[in-house]
Amino acid sequence: MLYNSTQNKGAVVSSATAIAQGISKDGGLFVPQSFPKLSLNTLKNMLFMTYQERAKIVFSYYLTDFSEDEIADCVDKAYTKKKFDFEEPTVLSSVNYHGNELNILELWHGPTSAFKDMALQILPHLLTKSMKKTNDGKTAVILVATSGDTGKAALEGFKDVKDTKIIVFYPQNGVSPMQKHQMTTQEGNNVYVCAINGNFDDAQTAVKTIFTDPKMNEILADNNMMFSSANSINFGRLLPQVVYYISAYCDMVNKGKINLGDKINVVVPTGNFGNILAGYYAYEMGLPVNKFICASNSNNVLTDFINTGVYDKNRQFYTTISPSMDILVSSNLERLLYKLSGDNDTLTKEWMTKLKTDGKYEVTDEVKEKMSSLFYGSFCDDTKTKSTISELFNRCSYLCDTHTSVAVTVYNEYVAKTGDKTPCVIDSTASPYKFAKSVLEAISKDDIPSDEFDMVSKLNSVTKVSVPKPLASLKGKVPRFKDVTEKEDMQDVVLSALGIK
Numbered sequence: 001m002l003y004n005s006t007q008n009k010g011a012v013v014s015s016a017t018a019i020a021q022g023i024s025k026d027g028g029l030f031v032p033q034s035f036p037k038l039s040l041n042t043l044k045n046m047l048f049m050t051y052q053e054r055a056k057i058v059f060s061y062y063l064t065d066f067s068e069d070e071i072a073d074c075v076d077k078a079y080t081k082k083k084f085d086f087e088e089p090t091v092l093s094s095v096n097y098h099g100n101e102l103n104i105l106e107l108w109h110g111p112t113s114a115f116k117d118m119a120l121q122i123l124p125h126l127l128t129k130s131m132k133k134t135n136d137g138k139t140a141v142i143l144v145a146t147s148g149d150t151g152k153a154a155l156e157g158f159k160d161v162k163d164t165k166i167i168v169f170y171p172q173n174g175v176s177p178m179q180k181h182q183m184t185t186q187e188g189n190n191v192y193v194c195a196i197n198g199n200f201d202d203a204q205t206a207v208k209t210i211f212t213d214p215k216m217n218e219i220l221a222d223n224n225m226m227f228s229s230a231n232s233i234n235f236g237r238l239l240p241q242v243v244y245y246i247s248a249y250c251d252m253v254n255k256g257k258i259n260l261g262d263k264i265n266v267v268v269p270t271g272n273f274g275n276i277l278a279g280y281y282a283y284e285m286g287l288p289v290n291k292f293i294c295a296s297n298s299n300n301v302l303t304d305f306i307n308t309g310v311y312d313k314n315r316q317f318y319t320t321i322s323p324s325m326d327i328l329v330s331s332n333l334e335r336l337l338y339k340l341s342g343d344n345d346t347l348t349k350e351w352m353t354k355l356k357t358d359g360k361y362e363v364t365d366e367v368k369e370k371m372s373s374l375f376y377g378s379f380c381d382d383t384k385t386k387s388t389i390s391e392l393f394n395r396c397s398y399l400c401d402t403h404t405s406v407a408v409t410v411y412n413e414y415v416a417k418t419g420d421k422t423p424c425v426i427d428s429t430a431s432p433y434k435f436a437k438s439v440l441e442a443i444s445k446d447d448i449p450s451d452e453f454d455m456v457s458k459l460n461s462v463t464k465v466s467v468p469k470p471l472a473s474l475k476g477k478v479p480r481f482k483d484v485t486e487k488e489d490m491q492d493v494v495l496s497a498l499g500i501k
């Protein structure tokens, strides 16, 4: 299996290079040249396997330059009971809501209580092995731009991992108090965290620029370092996410919700388009999917894109109660467009260049049609997000976070509008305790305490839903990182964090 860049088919690399490098030098993203096919027979065999065993099979299709032992080592170190709540890292819960069965795939039972752990617990293992194969002896510098959850999950994954350093930038006013506290109290000798005056897109754009800046790359090389990425532009982030779609499908069969071969609908609360793209990759491998339902908050650029074929980021940016989806430039869409355009690197490059220069592009009719036959896009605002949290809790005793609620809201409207009752899997991306304030506001009329941890206690006493241990243990921890930077100064911040300047 080889990989090429979405913006230059001539760039052909191994999986180890794709993972170690993170992003192609031409600014494109690495994609597999073809998709391995999952036969129904393979799926059938997977029914009787654990999550970890299913993961090893999926990984072996894509990481053909890794040995079986190397893959097993990565999987076994990542998905353990020590790091996740249960033997199996994911949980599929079913509730009946307004006559619709919601099969909610809880992806947040890892050490930081967000679905990013599913990928970021394993990425450091994939990366250090990839570095050994391609750049032995160099230190990998992980630069992260985060809308909240990636930052903490990456810090937790990479802390004290040999031959790596990690630097995280987050928007000063764009993350929840719990997310901020999680990051600023991070332990480890190879970590650095800094706020920026700006929003997530500012952070992401600046990080992408630093990555591809020849001067910066030269300085790092002189110091025996190289940049890599833990953002979902790294293929090593996407691959672990492909696994849980396949695994959830098996669990749906095992629970008698569907028969092997039946199609499912997949509902994803979407920001950077990484999670839903991983589902699409599973579909390309043969997973029976009818529709991907792409749910957004008021930052509804993807809804408009799916409906019109015009991507236009020139619009108001909203700070919402689902901050991990407050994104106007969804990086991983580039990978979908590449595939839907028939692996057309020229067109993809043209669109991405237009996005940079005009903030806007329009895809071809063919791509538009392919997209709208498989994807449905819609959005909801904060008021609806809160009312769904409250209704779901009051009717079904199921407590969900603000991001999952966006998905549930959009799904219900989809079923009402289309009558499509195909069994669904809805991704649940965070523990409700990560967004305790908004969740409390949704379900309780009492005054909300001002301290984040008092909110957590209050939510616990109102709902009796247990608090994830890693969140509870943050209480009283003193922040280590208090720096704030202008986005123009991020390069200098990176160099001084690396001790180069």
Ligand SMILES: *Cc1c(COP(=O)(O)O)cnc(C)c1O
Pocket (backbone or CB within 6 Å): 114, 115, 116, 149, 150, 232, 269, 270, 271, 272, 273, 274, 275, 276, 324, 325, 403, 429, 430
């Ligand atoms: C990151 C994140 C999302 C968005 O996922 P993408 O892969 O960026 O589309 C949704 N919800 C939560 C809680 C997240 O942390």
